[in-house]
Amino acid sequence: MLSSATCHVEAIMEARRAYPFDRIEPKWQRIWRERRVFRAANPGEPGAQKPKYYVLDMFPYPSGRGLHVGHLEGYTASDIVARYKRMRGFNVLHPMGWDAFGLPAEQHAIATGIHPRITTERNIANFRAQIEAMGFSYDWSREIKTTDPGYYRWTQWIFLQLFRRGLAYVAEAPVWYCPALQTVLANEEILPSPEGPVSERGHHPVERRPLRQWMLRITAYAERLLADLDLVEWPESIKEMQRNWIGRSEGAAIRFPIEGKDVSVEVFTTRPDTLFGATYLVLAPEHPLVSEITRPECRTAVEAYQQEVAKKSDLERSELSGGKTGVSLGSFAINPASRERIPVWIADYVLMSYGTGAIMAVPAHDERDYEFATLFGLPVRSVVRPADSSDPPARCFSGEGIACSSRFLDGLPTREAKKAMIAWLEEKGVGKRTVQYRLRDWLFSRQRYWGEPFPIIWRNGKAEAVPETELPVLLPERKEFSPEKGGFAPLSQEKSWVELPDGGRRETNTMPQWAGSCWYYLRYLDPANGQALVSPVAERYWMGPQGVDLYIGGAEHAVLHLLYARFWHKFLYDIGVVSTPEPFHRLVNQGIILGEDGRKMSKSFGNIVNPDGLLREYGADTVRLFEMFLGPLEQMKPWSSQGLEGPHRFLARVWRLVMEEDAEGRWTPRPGLSTEEAPLEVRRILHQTIRKVTDDLEQLSFHTAIAQMMILVNALTRQLVQWRCVLEPLILLLSPFAPHLCEELWSALGQTDSLAYARWPEADPRLLAEEEAEWVIQINGKVRGRMTAARSLGREEAEALARRRPEIEAWIEGKSVQKVVFVPGKLLNFVVGPS
């Protein structure tokens, strides 16, 4: 009973198999693997005399859930490009590896007691099997994983170089702490949410805590990270996000002396031209000078306010909580321009972490200052008027205009006034031109087990570098993975590892997951090198002249991985390890694939598409083709399981152009393939297809390339004979998309070599230029007729021909033709008026 039901199901599965993908796909995967077809040649090896092409995927974190259709989209696109470029004669580097440190494996270990290494290995094996089943042409001899000591040795090495040059340091600062994950997180790993800030991973609530942590001085590279965005071909939206994140603003630092004290408060402003309108100062409540400046009679109120602010969460401090608060310090500062006494306040709308932690308030020209001044009855002095009005505006005006009531600035437009004021400040020695960035230093330590140990030993309260010869500092084995209560890292429990005989203690924090992914694209170039992270020869060959030629991945890393990696790359450039200022020349983001219901794929919606079932039912070539046929690569698009039928039927049609099935269900090459030249209209459509597919591949417009191949195949299906000279180029054109099927047909046509390095077909320009064209004839811009005539027709001939056509005559009859627009080879437009 049971077995007959199984037989029945198998019979159905067998019946719906339109071509034997289940046999040919594993076959060709085995051949590619055994013959090492996709090994890329390093300098000195045969093949390295070709020009190089480096096409890179964002390597995955091997999660327990396996690959999803979104991964497959990006990986299929990059694989198509890799296969295409090989056929165009490039030595293609197309590697894959594993971003294998990270929180999920560690959380799983805490829950189950299974070592993260074991889960990670298991997940990697699963990912690799899925990737191989898709037929991707990776050079597996270059596979890397970030958890490998031979790899993280060099992650630690880079950290040491940063440390030596003062770019890695320990500081106590208010940092984001996540109680659920029991670790600190970087600014870039925090997301806003209606309930307040949450962690990027897991969406747990996070809070500010003052802690001593390792920081990387990414701010030292702010200017170059900003300026060099002009060197790369990235989506404008990603560049813009990085620009906003870096947040450069030009202005002036101005010192305000405090009346009766020997101190002054420095403020940063982008509007030095409004200095004459500065009617009070505001310091951040945490500003170090607050206690010194506060008058005795205000001290109680000020301290109470400071405590109140310290208790507030960041959410409460943000504008969502409504009105502004603050208290006066009772003291006065001197406005260096107007010489006026102006009061000094503290308020939590001024942040200690930006600029100097103090501002000059110009309520007439800043919305926030205006709101505060109105609330506390502080004076408002207008010093800029709009360019189109002679009067200063009644309320706050924050735009650019003309300076007024500002003595030596009067009459100057804002831009000029800023320059004049900065010159004046510099001359008087009370201020100077300054550039500020929103970017903060990168919080680099985590209180977790499953990460790279820091190569640092503490002696007498000082951090010392572990000698490079002792790298890697190995992550010790553990059975217990929970972080200690109170923010101590798990490694601190590993006494025999932490405590050194000479009294030194190892650093017990580990690096964040981003560390390993900051430079992995360099290790692929020379993955087994034990002397250096990459040999200079391999680096110059693969990274020259502009770095990775094409980098495909998700947009979610816009200000995380992509900013961090640029920072490390620029540092490695400065110390001579790499030869290009930017790592990734051309970046393309694949769009998110939504569930069938149009919502984001998620467990809670139950709309996640598992690729394994699709591969069984349709085969890898169909899944690859369909992923590309969904729509433009960069666009967000919904999945459609029904839609798979189209590409599947298309591949089966291609198969049947070459193969035929006998009575026993065996497929054999069709006898009677013509070796003659195909008719002109068939050759013409073939060469149009060659041209279109080639152009579209260069632009990564895969879905339109597929559509064109469908047009060609539909035309061939209608023919009674098939021609070898048409089928061969078609198979080559299709092979980057559906490599297994094409390899099988290629060998069925008698070819003995893999087509992976076969020469890409070239379009014959003579066949593209058609002599006849279909001309469109318009009357007043509306199509009223068409005619087939020579493409080369001149204006007069074309017009005369068109006028003779009855459908056109009818429209012109009795009207006056005022003008005739002529587009050679394409179109005529008669502009007619009433009679």
Add this chain to the structure above:
RNA sequence: GCCCACGUGGUGGAAUGGCAGACACACGGGACUUAAAAUCCCGUGGGAGGCAACUCCCGUGUGGGUUCGAAUCCCACCGUGGGCACCA
């Protein structure tokens, strides 16, 4: 609030100043078959007229503009998605 994308049939999309809807899904009809599946062929934006081949009108979020001609360029608005948000 500010910045950036995007808006086209029942659906995914094509066309980026010159034939709107290529290609595909879905749907409908037909051929083959004892039957079904598969395959192949035909139709498929809306409306009006005609027995018919066909003809005309409307139509690319909404309103305006530029142009002989606009899905495409410009202005305003509406909607969707993403990013930033007291950064002085």
